[in-house]
Amino acid sequence: MIVDGLNLETEIPLWTLEGRGKVIERQFTFTNFNQAFEFMTLCAEYAEKIDHHPDWSNSWNKVSVSLSTHSAGALTKLDIQMAKAMDTFASQVSSKN
Template sequence: MIVDGFDLEKEISLWSLELEGKAIAREFVFADFQQAFEFMTLCAQYAEKIDHHPDWSNSWNTVSVKLTTHSAATLTTLDIQLAKAMDAFASQVKRD
């Protein structure tokens, strides 16, 4: 699927489409709660910077994320941008 010029299968292959293509979702699993919390902190700081916030939940070492642009009622470039950043933050936290 192409969204705002982004090929979702190439750009964010670990994310799945939901809500008839209006949202993307991914579950991140870490070694422990500390890594999950570090990931969430990095994501929260970035989300504030771009003024685009995830729908998410955390249970010990797992963070479940859903991204959509509520004001547009669909996926936008901001969702893809945040998803790519979250993928990078997850890799960073898992390497530490």
């Protein structure tokens, strides 16, 4: 699917399209709670910086994320930008084993 000129399959291949194409979702799994919390902290700081916040939940080593631009009622480049950042943060945190 193409969103704002970006191909979701190549830009964020680990995310799934849901909600009639208005939401992208991914579940991140870490070694332990500390890694999950570190990931969430990095994401929260970045979300504040770009003023775009995820819908998410955490259970021990798992973080489930949904992204959508609610004000637009659709996916936007901000969602893709946030998803890419989250993928990067997950890799950084997971590589610290």
